[in-house]
Amino acid sequence: GAGVSQSPRYKVTKxxxxxxxxxxxxxxxxxxxxxxxxxxxxxxxxxxxxxxxxQDKSGLPNDRFSAERPEGSISTLTIQRTEQRDSAMYRCASxxxxxxxxxxxxxxxxxxLTVV
Amino acid sequence: AQxxxxxxxxxxxxEAASLELGCNYSYGGTVNLFWYVQYPGQHLQLLLKxxxxxxxxxxxxxxxxxxxxxxxxxxxxxxxxxxxxxAEYFCAVSPLRGGGxxxxxxxxxxxxxxx
Numbered sequence: 092g093a094g095v096s097q098s099p100r101y102k103v104t105k106x107x108x109x110x111x112x113x114x115x116x117x118x119x120x121x122x123x124x125x126x127x128x129x130x131x132x133x134x135x136x137x138x139x140x141x142x143x144x145x146q147d148k149s150g151l152p153n154d155r156f157s158a159e160r161p162e163g164s165i166s167t168l169t170i171q172r173t174e175q176r177d178s179a180m181y182r183c184a185s186x187x188x189x190x191x192x193x194x195x196x197x198x199x200x201x202x203x204l205t206v207v
Numbered sequence: 208a209q210x211x212x213x214x215x216x217x218x219x220x221x222e223a224a225s226l227e228l229g230c231n232y233s234y235g236g237t238v239n240l241f242w243y244v245q246y247p248g249q250h251l252q253l254l255l256k257x258x259x260x261x262x263x264x265x266x267x268x269x270x271x272x273x274x275x276x277x278x279x280x281x282x283x284x285x286x287x288x289x290x291x292x293x294a295e296y297f298c299a300v301s302p303l304r305g306g307g308x309x310x311x312x313x314x315x316x317x318x319x320x321x322x
Contacts, residue, residue: 124310133211133213133299134297134312135312136309136310150309196253196310197252197253198251199250200250
């Protein structure tokens with residue numbers, strides 16, 4: 092598509108449920124990033140992929156969080172056994188290559204997750 | 208740890224006033240620098256970027272930023288703001304070490320321009 096697409100835009104879930112957030116990057120973009128943004132804060136790095144390989148997952152807060160990009164395109168961020176502190180905006184971005192190599196990242200609209 | 212500090216969380220200006228938003232980062236190596244903007248109801252989008260060369264970078268909508276390496280700063284400026292500049296502005300740093308894939312964002316500055 093023309094831009095990075097994330098779904099759903101809004102998700103309300105009960106504490107303890109699992110959620111899956113989807114990101115469809117710009118076609119042909121090699122790198123895909125997940126960020127989390129709490130209210131009043133800037134985006135916080137979670138993880139990134141080059142093609143289907145997860146290159147860095149150092150930002151994932153704990154083992155309830157996981158991400159995959161099995162075919163090097165669409166990515167899913169999964170949060171198991173959600174907790175209220177997981178409530179945030181989850182942002183996905185993609186770039187032709189890494190942002191440090193001369194390219195910029197394009198962001199999607201984000202998924203607003205609320206855990207009640 | 209690497210970090211990005213934005214000096215003001217909220218800024219209120221009248222139209223035609225000049226703008227300067229401060230940004231400092233802590234990282235000793237080579238970095239790429241960005242300013243992103245988020246208009247109300249929209250997604251984050253790139254305002255300008257610095258990779259190398261002239262430290263004074265010009266971006267869209269009349270914005271510019273100056274990279275001062277000795278001060279680890281990348282301040283954003285605009286000579287005359289408009290009501291439509293009301294938005295949240297994020298400074299971001301991408302260290303080149305390790306491939307430059309991880310971008311670190313500041314907490315953001317909310318700008319409100321009074322008509």
